[in-house]
Structure formats: structure tokens, C-alpha cells
Amino acid sequence: MARFTENRWTSAIIPALLIHIPIGTVYCWSVFKQLIADRLHASPASVEWGFSLAIFFLGMSAAFAGPMVEKNIKKSALVSMVCFVVGFAGTGVSIALNFLPGVFICYGAIMGIGLGVGYLTPVKNLMLWFADNKGLATGIAVAGFGLAKAIASPLMEYLIGTVGLVSMFFILAAVYAVMMFVGFLLIKRPAGWVYDPATSHVSRKTILKKPVFWGIWIAFYINITCGLALISQEKDILHDVLRAFPQYANLSPAKFAAAISGIIGLVLAVDSVFNTAGRVGFSTLSDHLKRRETVYQVIFIMSIAVCLLQIFTNSIGNALLWAVLAMLFLVNAGYGGGFSTLPVLLDQHFGTKTVSTTHGLTLSAWAFAGLSGNQLASFVVAHAPDQAHRYAALIPVITGLFVVALISISLVKYLGDRNVTKAVEDRG
Incomplete structure (x- = not known):
């Protein structure tokens, strides 16, 4: 029991926040959507589909990722990190190339899959580690998703003003890769938990x-x-x-x-x-x-x-x-x-x-x-x-x-x- 109490923060709460805070930056879309439209000479309404597709792929990937998360939480954490980071960095590449469909593919589809798998990954793990306070545990972790906007919005504004829109995507992709990789290394099920397909x-x-x-x-x-x-x-x-x-x-x-x-x-x-x-x-x-x-x-x-x-x-x-x-x-x-x-x-x-x-x-x-x-x-x-x-x-x-x-x-x-x-x- 002592080991359980000592490890649930490093095995559940901290990795959940390290995964959810990066993926929660999807809600910072309004910070740069107009800048993308101006850079690509596109209407804001057409660019808006990048965000809509990201949320769509988030929900649909989560709908299909449930069994994978049940079976192998490490695999789902890694899939989330790779898809999210590649999609986020790929958005910067697409903007640099003035290629709007690339924004839809990278920010909408690839990053969206990383969002869905990453959102789902820590939830059951928290409920297993904090069986007596399931609501509190999931609330703290999912709060990271909501808190991301307050943390990342001013940071994005600063980076856009100092290094430019495209470089902002590259710099934050590197930061989020490190955060999510540490989350991947730390996250684990409680001792004695065994996946039972039956x-x-x-x-x-x-x-x-x-x-x-x-x-x-x-x-x-x-x-x-x-x-x-x-x-x-x-x-x-x-x-x-x-x-x-x-x-x-x-x-x-x-x-x-x-x-x-x-x-x-x-x-x-x-x-x-x-x-x-x-x-x-x-x-x-x-x-x-x-x-x-x-x-x-x-x-x-x-x-x-x-x-x-x-x-x-x-x-x-x-x-x-x-x-x-x-x-x-x-x-x-x-x-x-x-x-x-x-x-x-x-x-x-x-x-x-x-x-x-x-x-x-x-x-x-x-x-x-x-x-x-x-x-x-x-x-x-x-x-x-x-x-x-x-x-x-x-x-x-x-x-x-x-x-x-x-x-x-x-x-x-x-x-x-x-x-x-x-x-x-x-x-x-």
C-alpha cells in the first residue's frame, strides 16, 4: 500500500499532465488561425476547417483506440506522442510551403489522431490508481487539457512576435516531444494489474x-x-x-x-x-x-x-x-x-x-x-x-x-x- 501511495503521482498524475498539457494546445487555435489565413491568402472560414478536422479526428480516433489503451498503455502513449508532434511540426512545414491542404492533413488528421489517443490514454490509469477518488483524479489530469490554453497562448504570442509563425510550430513541437516522451516513460498501471481480454x-x-x-x-x-x-x-x-x-x-x-x-x-x-x-x-x-x-x-x-x-x-x-x-x-x-x-x-x-x-x-x-x-x-x-x-x-x-x-x-x-x-x- 505504501508503494501504491508513493508511486501513483509519478505513474498516473504527472504523466497524465505531461500528455494532456501539450495536446490541450489545440484550443489555442484562435491565436494563429487568422495569421495562417493571411499567410496562405485563404479565407478564415476555409482555414477554420483545420480546427474542425482536428476535433473530428480526436473524437473518432478515441472511439477506435479504446481497446488499444485497455491492452497496452505504453503503446497508446507512444502513438499519441508521435502523431501529435509530427502533426504539429507538419503544420509549420505546410505553412512555410503555403500549402493549405497540408494544414488540414497535419493539424487536422495526423495531430487529431494524436489528440484522441493521448486524451484517452491516462484516464483509466488514473481511475485504477485513485480508486477512492476517481472524479478528483480524472479532474486534475483533464484539467491539464483545459489549462494548456492559459499556458500556451501567451507563449505562442511571444514566439510568433519574436521568431515568427513557422518557427513557433517547430520550437513548440520540440518542447512537446520532450514532455510527452517523459510522460510515456513514466506512465504505468498499478502493480498487480493484468490485462484480461475476457x-x-x-x-x-x-x-x-x-x-x-x-x-x-x-x-x-x-x-x-x-x-x-x-x-x-x-x-x-x-x-x-x-x-x-x-x-x-x-x-x-x-x-x-x-x-x-x-x-x-x-x-x-x-x-x-x-x-x-x-x-x-x-x-x-x-x-x-x-x-x-x-x-x-x-x-x-x-x-x-x-x-x-x-x-x-x-x-x-x-x-x-x-x-x-x-x-x-x-x-x-x-x-x-x-x-x-x-x-x-x-x-x-x-x-x-x-x-x-x-x-x-x-x-x-x-x-x-x-x-x-x-x-x-x-x-x-x-x-x-x-x-x-x-x-x-x-x-x-x-x-x-x-x-x-x-x-x-x-x-x-x-x-x-x-x-x-x-x-x-x-x-x-
């Missing part, structure tokens, strides 16, 4: 036939779609709100951008803190609740409330700004919490032995949300009747989706309670 393998068809799985999948998908829709537009939402302030109203676009750059940077940094806090806080809360679905209900009710607050705050100026900030920060916290609580929710319904497979399958929701979240936001904004406040049109759509997610997870909880009651009656 108990660890579960048919994907069996999982996909269960209504509970689809209830969780829908709720998870909607949470990501809404989160990505806001994340992809948050700079523009803040621009709309701040432009109404008297001190900014008459400034030229260039002077306005310069005047608010510090505010935008601060908001994005705080955003990342809330995302990270949500990952740790909500997953830790789940350890103290009878039903893990309750956490998702709290997330969705909170998200609906702050969206409604923004919708019904009709005034401009400070009141509207604070309502928008509350919405961005708390929806981001719920977005992060949805990720960190998912493994323990699946553990509750399907068991720890097959959690890598069920977790991977559920992460396919992330793949489809990666395609729909940004595109949904762009569609709603482009077709808003009031183009002067076009980003406000997105909020009622997101609110409605959160209501659907709340209904879905409540049905999952109902089915779970009914199954528990039936099991007690059968034993009686």
Missing part, C-alpha cells in the same frame, strides 16, 4: 444498443457543441459589447482593436481558469454524490440560467458586459466539467473494466461537435436578422440546446434509478 473486452455493438449510452452521448454532444459555439465566437461577442461603450464608439477599427486587446487577453485567460476549475470542481463534486448524472444536471441548469441572464439584460454598458462575462465564464466551466465527469459517469453505468472502450465511443460525440459547433455559430451569426448585434442571435439557440441536454441526462438518471430499484427488488 473481462476487459466488451462488444461495441452491445454498448451501442443501450439507451443509457445514447442519453449520455446526446447530453455530452450538446455540451461540447454549445461550448465550442461560444469559444469560437467569444472574441467577436466581446467586440460587439465593448463597441457600444462611449469611449470606444468613435474609434477606428485599428485603434479600437488596440484599445481592447488587453481586455480581450484578460478575459480569455480568466476563461481558461474557469474551464480548468470546472474540470476539477465538477469531477470532485461527483465523488460526493449518489448519482453522477446530478453533476450534469447542475451544469446544464447553470448554463441555461446564465444564458437567460444575458438574453434578458437589455441595457448596454456595464450590466450587459457583466452578463456576457458570467455566461462565457460559467458555460466554459460547465464545458470543462462535462469532460472530466464523463469517465466516472460511464464507470457508474458500464464499470471500470471497460471504461476505455466506453469512454472512447462516447468521445465520438466530440468529433461530431467539432464539426457542428463552429459551423452552427457561423451559420446563426451570418443569418442573424440584426447584423449590428449578430452575435446575440446565437445565445437563444444555445439555451434551447442546453434544455434538450438537461432532458436527456435527466432521462439517463431516471433509467439508472429504475435499474437500481429493480436490482434491489430482485435481491429481495
Whole structure:
């Protein structure tokens, strides 16, 4: 037991962070997407597919990588490192060659596979090492994924300003290669754990036939779609709100951008803190609740409330700004919490032995949300009747989706309670 306590940090938590912090930089996309578009003389909308493809390949590779992670955690850590680093560096090469399809292939497909395999790799390992606090353990590790944006965004901005966009990709690829390789060397299962195909393998068809799985999948998908829709537009939402302030109203676009750059940077940094806090806080809360679905209900009710607050705050100026900030920060916290609580929710319904497979399958929701979240936001904004406040049109759509997610997870909880009651009656 002493050895178990001493080693779980170096065998589970530290390697999880060393893997998740590099791959979490996928959320720094907004730092350089416009620069890529300018460099390649492409429209921002076309370049945006690089991010969408990265999230799609993340989810789909996770869906298929579950059995590999169950069987050989070292192999999955190595595959993640190679794909992520090659894809990240390859993006720099593609930009240098002015080859937009290369960005889609490297950043979207190759790096996306590294993201999915790497995201999945540490999760079950943490649940094995921290059996009594599964939510806390997965929350801390997955927090690394959310914290990456706060760490890497200013670093990327600095490197782009000093060595240029292409060199930034090469330098960080080398840094991330070292971090992920150390994670690969450190990560290992608890002593005495042995892979047993008879108990660890579960048919994907069996999982996909269960209504509970689809209830969780829908709720998870909607949470990501809404989160990505806001994340992809948050700079523009803040621009709309701040432009109404008297001190900014008459400034030229260039002077306005310069005047608010510090505010935008601060908001994005705080955003990342809330995302990270949500990952740790909500997953830790789940350890103290009878039903893990309750956490998702709290997330969705909170998200609906702050969206409604923004919708019904009709005034401009400070009141509207604070309502928008509350919405961005708390929806981001719920977005992060949805990720960190998912493994323990699946553990509750399907068991720890097959959690890598069920977790991977559920992460396919992330793949489809990666395609729909940004595109949904762009569609709603482009077709808003009031183009002067076009980003406000997105909020009622997101609110409605959160209501659907709340209904879905409540049905999952109902089915779970009914199954528990039936099991007690059968034993009686």
C-alpha cells in the first residue's frame, strides 16, 4: 500500500499532465488561425476547417483506440506522442510551403489522431490508481487539457512576435516531444494489474444498443457543441459589447482593436481558469454524490440560467458586459466539467473494466461537435436578422440546446434509478 501511495503521482498524475498539457494546445487555435489565413491568402472560414478536422479526428480516433489503451498503455502513449508532434511540426512545414491542404492533413488528421489517443490514454490509469477518488483524479489530469490554453497562448504570442509563425510550430513541437516522451516513460498501471481480454473486452455493438449510452452521448454532444459555439465566437461577442461603450464608439477599427486587446487577453485567460476549475470542481463534486448524472444536471441548469441572464439584460454598458462575462465564464466551466465527469459517469453505468472502450465511443460525440459547433455559430451569426448585434442571435439557440441536454441526462438518471430499484427488488 505504501508503494501504491508513493508511486501513483509519478505513474498516473504527472504523466497524465505531461500528455494532456501539450495536446490541450489545440484550443489555442484562435491565436494563429487568422495569421495562417493571411499567410496562405485563404479565407478564415476555409482555414477554420483545420480546427474542425482536428476535433473530428480526436473524437473518432478515441472511439477506435479504446481497446488499444485497455491492452497496452505504453503503446497508446507512444502513438499519441508521435502523431501529435509530427502533426504539429507538419503544420509549420505546410505553412512555410503555403500549402493549405497540408494544414488540414497535419493539424487536422495526423495531430487529431494524436489528440484522441493521448486524451484517452491516462484516464483509466488514473481511475485504477485513485480508486477512492476517481472524479478528483480524472479532474486534475483533464484539467491539464483545459489549462494548456492559459499556458500556451501567451507563449505562442511571444514566439510568433519574436521568431515568427513557422518557427513557433517547430520550437513548440520540440518542447512537446520532450514532455510527452517523459510522460510515456513514466506512465504505468498499478502493480498487480493484468490485462484480461475476457473481462476487459466488451462488444461495441452491445454498448451501442443501450439507451443509457445514447442519453449520455446526446447530453455530452450538446455540451461540447454549445461550448465550442461560444469559444469560437467569444472574441467577436466581446467586440460587439465593448463597441457600444462611449469611449470606444468613435474609434477606428485599428485603434479600437488596440484599445481592447488587453481586455480581450484578460478575459480569455480568466476563461481558461474557469474551464480548468470546472474540470476539477465538477469531477470532485461527483465523488460526493449518489448519482453522477446530478453533476450534469447542475451544469446544464447553470448554463441555461446564465444564458437567460444575458438574453434578458437589455441595457448596454456595464450590466450587459457583466452578463456576457458570467455566461462565457460559467458555460466554459460547465464545458470543462462535462469532460472530466464523463469517465466516472460511464464507470457508474458500464464499470471500470471497460471504461476505455466506453469512454472512447462516447468521445465520438466530440468529433461530431467539432464539426457542428463552429459551423452552427457561423451559420446563426451570418443569418442573424440584426447584423449590428449578430452575435446575440446565437445565445437563444444555445439555451434551447442546453434544455434538450438537461432532458436527456435527466432521462439517463431516471433509467439508472429504475435499474437500481429493480436490482434491489430482485435481491429481495
